[in-house]
Amino acid sequence: MKKPNIVLVVADQxxxxxxxxxxxxxxxxxxIDELVEEGVAFSNAYCQLPVCVPSRSSxxxxxxxxxKGFRTMHHLMGxxxxxxxxxxKENGYHVYWGGRNDVLRLDADVDKYCDTRNDKYLEMFSKMRELKEKQTTIPVTEENKEHDYSHYRGIIDNPNNPDKLQIDNAIEFLNNKVYGDDPFCVYLALALPHPPYQVGEEFYxxxxxxxxxxxxxxxxxxxEAKPSILRGIxxxxxxxxWSDEQLKEMKHVYYAMGTELDHYIGGLVDKLxxxxxxxxxxxxxxxxxxxxTGDYEIAEKNQNTFEDCLTxxxxxxxxxxxxxxxPRVTDAMVELIDIQATLLDLLEITPNYTHFGKSLKDVIKGEDKHRDVVFAEGGRLEHEEHxxxxxxxxxxxxxxxxIEQTKMPHHAKAMMIRNxxxxxxxxxxxxxEFYVLDEDPMExxxxxxxxxxxxIIAQFKERMLKHFFETADVVPHRHDKRF
Structure with a gap:
């Protein structure tokens, strides 16, 4: 039987x-809510590092x-x-890759990963950055005159978001049927709702x-009990x-950016x-x-803090x-690395490498227990200035x-374990840090x-040690010849 087609849509932030x-x-x-009616949505899914490149590499x-040290923005996969x-692709899929890279090094052979690559996105993204730099910030008032945060833009005219261009090109790929009789995988690494916080009035x-x-x-x-890097940011x-109303306005724009992306996803679903x-x-x-998004009086993300709003x-x-x-919303504890394991299981593909994901096949069928804990990590050693x-x-x-990553202990290594x-x-x-989440959900x-x-802390430390012992390295699936 022909294997199912795959669409992977990755939002950013x-x-x-x-x-x-x-x-x-x-x-x-x-x-997105309509997809839930036919599938499974997860309320307890967690990334393994809360910035782009390491998360995607993971x-x-x-x-x-x-x-393997994929824990920075500058160390990519080869x-x-x-x-x-x-x-x-090695198992018969025609792979369309659209959107951001944030994964492969420049010397990687892109043809090994996809049959169709859309570079119009990169051109459009560059143009969008130029436009964003010209946008004004939130109006300065007596109340916020001392702020120098520039990533809030609010409502803008004709945003021309590159995600729309990317979805349109993916739709063109489906219309042209260049994949022939092969099953296809459409991988879309999109930009929304990544800051700057800006959106058109239609979605706002x-x-x-x-x-x-x-x-x-x-x-x-x-x-005083929070980590130094968070206090520094x-x-x-x-x-x-900023007043509560101004911070709520930031969240308003952020929500609307999600609505915008949902709209584009709807167009892709309609084409399918x-x-x-x-x-x-x-x-x-x-x-x-x-x-x-304004919580903790902070915006955007951070590389080695792990509040739920990030992870x-x-x-x-x-x-x-x-x-x-x-079909349902499940509270099963899962990690993003489980996505790969799930696909390999559902498609009956045996990989030629060791991975640490755990298939969600039984959860999709109805099981609501998966992992006992989930992990996230980040940071560096003092001498790792690179x-x-x-x-x-x-x-x-x-x-x-x-600038806080240049300081220690601000940017020191850290790991989260959560149940x-x-x-x-x-x-x-x-x-x-230790938080009782049912009593203190905002940590x-x-x-x-x-x-x-x-x-309980001692048990978590022991569980973390086991995690490191199990996942500290991988042995290649080959026997090397000696000379």
């Missing part, structure tokens, strides 16, 4: 609580960031590394302003000068249905990581016809975050020094 199926009633995501390789797209007006939650703000006592961005391809297509939507991401799997499925995403001037929109109730963060060079109160939880 979309937090899980900003989508309809997780219960957010302010945002509007009808097309879910495409099936390796944790520490397995032809010697496993990659889901190459595995699919769809958001229910009255239902946008107030931003999470910490007391000074609570801030907050000080640099100066969003503490028009071409009678939808039922035979395994459709997977997820995000590489989340976004602070908890949307994930929806709509199986193809003939695959057993129990691991910094630094060098921006204070005028650059990323300076507020990347349904607790979250523990081991920090190499400063105080650890305001670090209880690392509360003796009541010492036995």
């Amino acid at each position: 979309w937090r899980a609580d900003s989508i309809g199926y997780t219960g957010n009633t302010a945002t509007v995501t009808p097309n 879910f495409l390789s099936g390796w944790y960031p520490h397995t 032809d010697e590394d496993p990659n889901l797209l190459r595995t699919l 007006n769809q958001i229910n302003k009255g239902r946008i939650p107030a931003p999470t703000r910490l007391t000074e006592e609570e801030w 907050r000080e640099n961005q100066k969003l503490y000068n 249905k028009e071409k009678n391809l939808y039922e035979d297509t395994l459709f997977i939507f997820f995000s590489d990581h989340g976004d602070y 908890n991401v949307p994930l929806v799997i709509k199986p193809a016809k003939g695959m057993e499925v129990k 691991c910094m995403d630094a060098g921006h001037s204070p005028a650059n929109e990323y300076w507020a975050r990347t 349904e109730k607790y979250k523990y963060v081991y920090r190499l060079s400063e105080q650890d 305001r109160k670090n209880q690392i020094n509360n003796a009541q939880f010492s036995s």
Whole structure:
């Protein structure tokens, strides 16, 4: 039998609580929510490192960031590394790759990973960056005059988002049927809702302003127990000068950016249905990581902090016809590296490399238990200056975050372990973190020094040691010849 077609849509920086199926009633995501009616949505899906390149390298390789050092923005994958797209191509799939790279090194042979590559996106993305640099920031008032954060743009005219161009080209690929009789994989690495926070009025007006939650703000006592890099970013961005209404306005625009992406995804789904391809297509939507969006008086992301707004991401799997499925939203604990394992299992592909994902096939069928814990990590050692995403001037929109990566212990290595109730963060060079999530879902109160939880913390440390022991390296699936 012909294998099912595959569509993988990867959003950039979309937090899980900003989508309809997780219960957010302010945002509007009808097309993604419709996929949930036919598939399985995950409320407890977690990325393995909360910035773009390491997260994508992880879910495409099936390796944790520490397995081979894929934990920075500057260390990419090569032809010697496993990659889901190459595995699919080697197993008979015509692979269309559209959108961002954020994965492969310049010396990688792109033809090994895809049959069709859309470079118009790159040209459009460059033009969009030029336009974004000309946009004005939020109006300066007496209340916020001291802020120097420039990534908020608000409502703009004719945004010409490159994601629309990318979806249109993917639709053109489906119309042209260049894949012939081969099953196809459409891999779309899109840009929304990545900052700058800007959107057209059409999508802005769809958001229910009255239902946008107030931003999470910490007391000074609570801030003292947070890691130094988070305190540094907050000080640099100066969003503490913004009122609750202004921070809610940032979230309003961010939600609308998600609505915009949902609209484009709807166009792709409509084309699959028009071409009678939808039922035979395994459709997977997820995000590489989340976004602070004004919570904790911070915007964007960070490389070695692990609040749920950064690590908890949307994930929806709509199986193809003939695959057993129990449609629902499940609270099973899953990791993004499980996506690759699931595809390989469903397609009955045996990879020629070791990976650490765990297939979600049984969860798709109806099981609601998967992993006992999930992990995320980031940071560097003190001498690893090559691991910094630094060098921006204070005028650059990323300076507020990347300047903190030049400091220690700010950018020191850290790892999160989390289950349904607790979250523990081991920090190499400063105080650890521990949160009781059912009582404190916004992770305001670090209880690392509360003796009541010492036995649970010890269990998490032991579990983390086991995790490192199991995933610290991989042995190639070959026997090398001696000379």
